[in-house]
Amino acid sequence: MRFLDSRSRPFKRVDRRKNILKMRNTSCLRLCLTIMTVTGVWLPTALKCSHLRYIYYIFAFMYHLLFVLPIIYMEFGVLYQVLGNIEQMANTSLLLVTHIAQCVKICVMWYKQDEIHSLLVTLDSSTFTREDSNKKQILKDVIQTTYTVSKVFISLVVITGIFWGIYPMLKPTLDLPIQYPNIPPEYKIFPFVYLYQIVNLTITAIAIASIDFLVGASMALVSAEMDILSYELSLVGKINKKDDKGNTDIKRDYVIIISCVEFHENIIKFVKDLEKIFGFPVFFQFFTSAIIICETAFRITNSTETIELLAMVLYFMCIITELLMYCYYGDLLKRKSERVVEMAYCCNWENTDVRTQRALLLLMQRAQRTLVLRAGNMFELSMMTFSAILKTSYTYFTVLNERRKA
Template identity: 35%
Template sequence: MLKKVTPKPSSMKNSDCLTSAIAIMQYTGVWLPDNLEYRWRVMYMALRFVTQIVMFYFIILAEIGYVFKYRHDTERMVDAAVLLLSHLVQAVKVMTIVLRQPRIKRLIALGDGPEFTHTDPKLKAIIERAVKMTSLVSNVILCSASITGLFWCMVPALQDKVTLPLRTAYPFDISGTYIFTVMYVYSSVSVITVGVADAAENFLVSGVLILAATQVDLLNVLLMDIEGGKAESYEKAVLCIKFHQQILKYVEEIANIFNFPIFCQCVVTSAIVCMTIYKISVTQEPVELVTMIFYLLCVFTELLMYCYPADILLNKSLQTADAAIPIWSGNIKTAKALQMTVLRAQKPLTINAGGMFRISLPTAAAVVQTSYTYYTLLQQSLKK
């Protein structure tokens, strides 16, 4: 006789959508694992030194050296600056995550805490669907970054004159066969490691923004489920008010932690897109053309990883007032309790990059428009 198996409750956490990104950051020395013993902590610091100082910051210095060496050659400077600018912005992200990691971990713990965990089947279904979709997108982005890095490393090897994958200048001669091979492998490993790590660092921000937008969506569902004429409507309204306050704190902390890296990303992306389009327009190598197209798509994806979730958060937060206003026709006590929530919801939840501008899809469009302006100026400069 078959025994009846009772299904286990879902153990999915809201932060499961960040699992792949956090794992990549751990392997690349950016994200310090919890509860490490002293010797393992020392070993992890050694790993961080190799992956960040040796594989990343030394490359940035070499790229700066190349730009300085060919500062009078506009075309070579453009060629080198494509990745240099990306690496400089990534350095800002890495320092932000390393220095503010305790705050980021508390933010993730808050997202997994009882304030944002729901037992209602309808609400659980919404959050689980969002987490699964976000996890899928995370894996696709990380795979795309890996493919782009591989293509970038293959291009120089397929040309008539083999060069390093990166435009770098070193204070020693690398023309010898053995030293050139070592530097080629070093540059290739750096490109792939740093590229995938950059995608993971971007998705950390994107993931917490998506979770915030999903919680706002759940708040709107809870508000619409309140029936003003019923006795328990006031208790439900109070719970919604407390939930709304937690969401406000969550979004405010996201903005406080990540506003400067987001600002740097949006500002520098204009120049990166401009120079990438220029390289696509002048290249004669099919493999390099495919590589630059992949890279351009990654840059656009990187920008949208900030702007799209922030735009969803903005629009869903504006719906909160609409979800609460119908209750005013019922219980007066309930309506008064929700009055401050409705007034607060008139101001959307936004992420202001560096306190300068609001992150949203129109921001992404403005960045692309600025990139086209830069591209036009660059073409005119090179023609002269």
């Protein structure tokens, strides 16, 4: 029995390794894709060529009709009631601006659904997949880290939604979280409207987070592909073998360089397609983020209740994390693309023939143009942009605070 047990354990380990090797690049997206499917944003691949897709279209239409549009209508109703009151307008427009940005993202997701499908297929294709164990390890680390980030981000959003539902209950006078329509707490319909708003706000927040994470994770995976490209360039001139006469086989270097050139072009094309699809919604998100951060900070400084303060701080953290995810991964992609030139220069190119050196020079000339993602062709996704948005938000906050004191 001991012999059988000792022999059975290694087979389990081998199976786990095989599962890792079979891990798809888009495995880190399975949580956000599932959420988008449930919230009527993402058509499952299995239904794309099936007649059942029409049933999903009906489900998506009904979901947005019952959950997305009513919440925006309620927020506009509250905004209309508090026109002229700076503090109340800031509190009301906080969620309204967030949900308008969500509508923009949903429209883009549906309008360019096929293009997004193609991007995900490209990520899992042989173009972006390597058989070498070292290259697989690079992708594996990024996939696992990105998936962990998705779970933490979604958990933060869920906790924020729960606190948004709790703090109205602790007020001296019980109100609806959105405070529209004007239903007194003693009415029998009040608990149902209250529950509807809380569930709606939480689910909507999760849907927004999943769309944002789809873009961020795609940038993270492309950054990993840049690392693989740099690793392949480091092999140039190092793996040549000599025959019995002492001659070096340099054909393999040329094959590697040509492969790197094609790989680099595929990465560039993927980034351009990603920018073409999500450039405008990301630009709109950045534009509204400055307003949202300003209004959240304004509400935090004027909050007098502990639970409400905690809910606003959590919401502030969600917005900052959302913005930071775009800027950090965009900045990471920029730095990884700059490293390609360095790795091409530092490889053992002097051990290669002339045509290999010419191909390498061609790659270096193209790689000198830093690969960046731009939001609406206006500004690039980087930590510099993140700092600029925070400075702009602080300026708005100062003006808003001065108006309130006046």
